[in-house]
Amino acid sequence: MQELTHWINGKHVKGTSGRFADVYNPATGEVQAKVPLASRSELDAAVADAARAQAAWGATNPQRRGRVMMAMVGLINRDMDKLAEALSREHGKTLPDARGDVQRGLEVIEYCINAAQMLKGEFTDSAGPGIDMYSMRQPLGVVAGITPFNFPAMIPLWKLGPGLSCGNAFILKPSERDPSVPLMLAELFKEAGLPDGVLQVVNGDKESVDAILDNETIQAVGFVGSTPIAQYIYGRGCTNGKRVQCFGGAKNHMIIMPDADMDQAADALVGAGYGAAGERCMAISVAVPVGDKTADALIERLVPRIEKLKVGPYTAGNDIDYGPVVTAAAKQNILRLVQSGVDQGAKLVVDGRDFKLQGYENGYFVGPHLFDNVTTDMDIYKTEIFGPVLSTVRAKSYEEAIGLAMDHEYGNGTAIFTRDGDAARDFASRINIGMVGINVPIPVPLAYHTFGGWKKSGFGDLNQHGPDAFRFYTRTKTVTSRWPSGLKEGGEFHFKAMD
Numbered sequence: 001m002q003e004l005t006h007w008i009n010g011k012h013v014k015g016t017s018g019r020f021a022d023v024y025n026p027a028t029g030e031v032q033a034k035v036p037l038a039s040r041s042e043l044d045a046a047v048a049d050a051a052r053a054q055a056a057w058g059a060t061n062p063q064r065r066g067r068v069m070m071a072m073v074g075l076i077n078r079d080m081d082k083l084a085e086a087l088s089r090e091h092g093k094t095l096p097d098a099r100g101d102v103q104r105g106l107e108v109i110e111y112c113i114n115a116a117q118m119l120k121g122e123f124t125d126s127a128g129p130g131i132d133m134y135s136m137r138q139p140l141g142v143v144a145g146i147t148p149f150n151f152p153a154m155i156p157l158w159k160l161g162p163g164l165s166c167g168n169a170f171i172l173k174p175s176e177r178d179p180s181v182p183l184m185l186a187e188l189f190k191e192a193g194l195p196d197g198v199l200q201v202v203n204g205d206k207e208s209v210d211a212i213l214d215n216e217t218i219q220a221v222g223f224v225g226s227t228p229i230a231q232y233i234y235g236r237g238c239t240n241g242k243r244v245q246c247f248g249g250a251k252n253h254m255i256i257m258p259d260a261d262m263d264q265a266a267d268a269l270v271g272a273g274y275g276a277a278g279e280r281c282m283a284i285s286v287a288v289p290v291g292d293k294t295a296d297a298l299i300e301r302l303v304p305r306i307e308k309l310k311v312g313p314y315t316a317g318n319d320i321d322y323g324p325v326v327t328a329a330a331k332q333n334i335l336r337l338v339q340s341g342v343d344q345g346a347k348l349v350v351d352g353r354d355f356k357l358q359g360y361e362n363g364y365f366v367g368p369h370l371f372d373n374v375t376t377d378m379d380i381y382k383t384e385i386f387g388p389v390l391s392t393v394r395a396k397s398y399e400e401a402i403g404l405a406m407d408h409e410y411g412n413g414t415a416i417f418t419r420d421g422d423a424a425r426d427f428a429s430r431i432n433i434g435m436v437g438i439n440v441p442i443p444v445p446l447a448y449h450t451f452g453g454w455k456k457s458g459f460g461d462l463n464q465h466g467p468d469a470f471r472f473y474t475r476t477k478t479v480t481s482r483w484p485s486g487l488k489e490g491g492e493f494h495f496k497a498m499d
Contacts, residue, residue, distance in 0.1 A: 004179055006203055007186040008046050009053075016042060021205065026092035026324040027313035027364035030469050033090075035179050041372030043211040046200040047171055049144050051217050053197030054169035058139040062116040065165050069112040071192035076106045079188065083181055087152055088314035090178035092364070093234040093325040097276050098153075104444070108465045111447040115165035118470040120394050130373065137474040139167030140219035140243070140463030144212045146233065147182070147227045149175035149326050150279045150386075156182050158451075160189070162469035168220075171400055172201045173212060175324055179203050190269040213237050219472065223247065224281075226384075227410070227456050234459040245460035245472060247453060248413035249384040250281045252406040254441060255427070256289040256298055257398065257418035264439070265417040266301035272415075272441035273310045273390040274309055274368050277322045279330075280444045281457075282413045282435070285385060286374075287392045288401045295394045299349060302390075306350045306368045313360060319330070324364040325387055331364045334387035334420040338369055341380040341391070347372040352388065376404065384410070398423060406432050412453030415441050432459060 004023070005012040015036020023033040038046075057065075060361040076083070084098035145159035149429065156172055174182035179201075186201045202208060212218055213236045220243040223233045227248030231425045237244035254272070256265045272284035287302075289295035312320040325331050341350055354369020366387055374381050374391040381391055395401035405414050415437035417426045424438045434453040437443030445451050445466070452463030462472040465475060 001031065004033050004035040004183065004203065006036060006038065006042070006046070007183055007199070007201035009200070012183070012191050012306040015203070015429060022230065023090060023179065024327065025089060026326055027315070027360055027363045027365075029328065029364065030376060033180070035176050035203045038208045038211075040207060043171075043202050043204065043208050044215060046202050047215050047217050049197050050169035050171060050200050053195055054139070054141055054167075057169060057198045058141075058167035062119045062165070063372055064071055065167065066113045066115040067114065068189070069109050069161060069165055069191045071084050072109050072188060073106060073113070075113045075188045075192055076102065076109065078232055079184070083153060083184060084242070086180045086184060087178070088323070090180055091149065091152060091326060093276055093314060094318075094320055094323055096318060097322070098314070101151050102153040105151075105154040105161075106252065106375055107447040108158050108418035110242065111465065112165040113163040115470075118467065119166065119474065127480070128482075129377055131480060133478065133480050135476050135478045137166070137470070138310050138477055140475055141168060142171065142217050143168045143220040144171040144173065144218050144222070146173045146209055146221065146223045146225070147175060148211065149177040150276070150281075151224075152178045152181045155224050156185060158465050158469075160185070160199065162260075162465065163222075163473045164189075164194065166470060166473040168473055169198045170200070171212065171218065172199065173204055173208050174201065176203055176205060192468050209233065210236075213240060213242070216240075219243060220249040221245075222472070224464075230459055231456075234434045243472065245458075245462055245464070247281070247412075247458050247464065248456060249410055250283075250383075250417075250453065250457050251286060251384055251410040252282060253286045253408070253414045254284045254417065255395075255398075255401045256287065256294055256429060257404070257416065257420060257423060258291050258294045259419045260417040261419070262293075262294075262301055264298050266298060266305055268415075268417065269298075269302060269390060270305045270309070274306070274322055274388045277325050277366065278388045279325060279386050281453075282444055284415065284441055285389065285391060286381065286404075287390060288395050288404055289392065289411060290395050290398055290401050292394060295372070295392065299370075299392065302370060303350060306390075307369050309368050311355065311365055311367060313363070321386065325366055328364055330386065331366055334366050334389065337383060337385050337387075338389060341371050341374070341378060344378045344380075344381060345377055346374045346391070376407075402427060402431065406430075409456045410453070411441055411455035412457035413437070415439075415443060434463075446491065467495065
């Protein structure tokens, strides 16, 4: 069985804690590797080495740091299929989904090629008599990222690209469920020219997380995961004086107005609700048709589309729509919530509870589910299920529909499908949610904008990627300067002799 490693000072290093976690193949349920779980002392040693490497890297011209990102783009493109295959093997995503995972991370690395432009400060000439004023963006020092299982390429790259191109050293603690791709990315960064020690990949569990939050050298921490853990990391990190950004759970609503193209809306819901087995924070998990006529028309179109979804292992190629969920525990939790929906009175229109895949009976496959007549007091409405489950909440009016999304504790993403420009503009203006789609089901911003939710979906005042990332990974220093005048009356220069 393969034993994975940490990545320390530019090479693979075996763990010394004696603790390991199993890495499963979600399609078969078999253990395919073991990953070491770092102790606090291992984490602290990696941080100390990173701090030593950071001084020279932080002093490197930002244009030269951008060239590392440029080289990284070519290497990721070269190894796209290799990265996607490794990602699918550990996570369970289809190969097209895995390539998309890598691609969306790659786009942030492309954006970071422009680091020199993003790090330019401001300048004011003659702010006062003989006084100039300017600002500098300087690296924080050592920063850290704690990244989730559901996007093992994209989220690490969202963190690493800006963090490194700003001149910081980076400690990456990836998910122990699918750690191979982050280790592969570390190898590529070395090949791209990143100095040894500037990127350390330390595998671990809560002990490593707490060590990151308590380590005085680490100046900033970025996290993506569930809301309870986001709140924990944000609170402990801030208490310890760190800059922290945490992104948590979601319950994304899609409102379908009576004038919407119902076929377009149904196609969008199937892709956004069931793609990647629903294991993404931007998945649409709540459909809100306005009016019973709209709801009936929508359900009529959804059912045959959902029933035709093909579920299987990534090795089946492009012939499947989604694969297994990541662990047996995740599967059990999804089915538990589905049963709670039935028990609490929702109508289970498409029932995937008995889904079995011949030859993969021990895999973590979950069939697609569609609920109708869901109410706001039900667990399936309040809880992020993180699986292939779509709930339909019928609204009597636009105001009721928008109120559902606004009143929910999560505020990651939302969408509206309509032909009415006034409704769309009103929705975009009023909604208290961070990312909004208008006839777009998964409104993930491109790399040069910022990604982040509101309410209990996001903690901290700066978002991921885009300009916010360069603000997060730097601190601003403002300089006010005045030089003694060498001018005499009549405009002649006079310079004092230097000893």
